[in-house]
Amino acid sequence: MNRTVGDRNGRPGLALENRDKKENPFAFPLPPSSSSPSPARHPSRSFKKDGQLFLLGRVAAGDRRWARRPHRFAEAPGRGSVPLAGNFKGEKFGGASLLAVILREPSKIDPHQAANAKPASSAWLLAFGGGYGADDADRRRCRRPLSAANPPRLPPSADLPGRHRWPQSPAPAPALSLPPPSSPPPRPPPPPQAKPEKVDAAGLEVAIAERTGPLVVDFYATWQGGGGGGGLAQQHRRTRPVSHLGLRSLASARRRGPRLPSTVSGCQRSAVAAVSDNRGDGRWRSAAAVAIAGRGGGGRGRGGTAT
Amino acid sequence: MVLAKELEEVAVELGDKVRILKVDCDEEEDLAAQLQIRGLPTLIFISPDKTKPALRTEGMLPAEQIKEIIENELQGSG
Numbered sequence A: 001m002n003r004t005v006g007d008r009n010g011r012p013g014l015a016l017e018n019r020d021k022k023e024n025p026f027a028f029p030l031p032p033s034s035s036s037p038s039p040a041r042h043p044s045r046s047f048k049k050d051g052q053l054f055l056l057g058r059v060a061a062g063d064r065r066w067a068r069r070p071h072r073f074a075e076a077p078g079r080g081s082v083p084l085a086g087n088f089k090g091e092k093f094g095g096a097s098l099l100a101v102i103l104r105e106p107s108k109i110d111p112h113q114a115a116n117a118k119p120a121s122s123a124w125l126l127a128f129g130g131g132y133g134a135d136d137a138d139r140r141r142c143r144r145p146l147s148a149a150n151p152p153r154l155p156p157s158a159d160l161p162g163r164h165r166w167p168q169s170p171a172p173a174p175a176l177s178l179p180p181p182s183s184p185p186p187r188p189p190p191p192p193q194a195k196p197e198k199v200d201a202a203g204l205e206v207a208i209a210e211r212t213g214p215l216v217v218d219f220y221a222t223w224q225g226g227g228g229g230g231g232l233a234q235q236h237r238r239t240r241p242v243s244h245l246g247l248r249s250l251a252s253a254r255r256r257g258p259r260l261p262s263t264v265s266g267c268q269r270s271a272v273a274a275v276s277d278n279r280g281d282g283r284w285r286s287a288a289a290v291a292i293a294g295r296g297g298g299g300r301g302r303g304g305t306a307t
Numbered sequence B: 001m002v003l004a005k006e007l008e009e010v011a012v013e014l015g016d017k018v019r020i021l022k023v024d025c026d027e028e029e030d031l032a033a034q035l036q037i038r039g040l041p042t043l044i045f046i047s048p049d050k051t052k053p054a055l056r057t058e059g060m061l062p063a064e065q066i067k068e069i070i071e072n073e074l075q076g077s078g
Helices: A016-023 A043-049 A095-104 A111-116 A119-129 A135-141 A202-210 A230-237 A248-254 A269-274 A287-296 B002-017 B029-036 B063-078
Strands: A075-076 A080-083 A213-222 B019-024 B044-046 B055-058
Touching: A043 A248, A202 A213, A202 B019, A213 B002, B002 B019, B002 B063, B044 B063
Parallel strands: A213 B019
Antiparallel strands: A075 A080, A213 B044, B044 B055
16 A cells, blocks of 8 residues: 555655655554545544554655644655644754654554544643653754664664554544534524614704604714814814804803904805814914914814805 | 714614714805804703703713713603
């Protein structure tokens, strides 16, 4: 059987059989499984499904490609690959370290725990869960590519005739019977987006005539006036005199402004609009002054618009 | 802007009990003049009972207060 392992993008990976025989004497065969993974299937799935921990190979010492692609298989041509993920550093946990950890005491690896773990945590489990972290010697070794001059450190008791099978657990864990994925409950209907309707004069007239319930009409303006500062909300909270509509009373105009025309009713709208109290301090300014003050005062609005 | 959010909240809470409209005074100057809108924002509460005068408020009103006024209108009309 010449099974290959591809990455999650479907690209074919290394041929495990050939690698086992020739290039990687420390690779472990895949166990017999009724549902063998497809060639394009990510090995981590079968890894989790079968409840076994396989070392498909090892990362070349110092190979950082798998660190840059943590969720893929780190492929080391000629040396196989190992499912690793996470923020591991190649110098610390290279293939030599992992291989040495695994071979030192494989019984420390709980296949059930590893089966439920993700590849990243499994690799972590191998490195730390068994109590065998990479020591300085491993790190130094990992910096050099494995070769005949730099073989992986193996325990003397490890029987490595080229293949090794992980010890089976005495009682295989019962398959988790997860309930079938049920369809998510139907989402509640979104709340009604009852927003105020923008109407014009005709629309308002119709709405008032045809009203069957209370009617609330909000008269607003996007124009906020210049100057004053205090933020948009504060400006909005303060009522704005509608001076450009020419609606100020004469008494109010005389009380508040020194340079108003004598009669409001007879003046042009533009004349009334030429003054404004946009700063809210009771001092009326001309539109030009308001505009200048608005720019200088840091207000968000523009100056008074005399129409 | 702030009042608009309060009105949206009121509209969501009261639903069909009330109809909320908004009028841009810069676009509808004549209407604002006709209704003597003197300050912005101005809210006008119009009761379904045509014999009741409309209520007018100027300035920011919190949603709770708007709801109180509307509820009073509903009670008065109903």
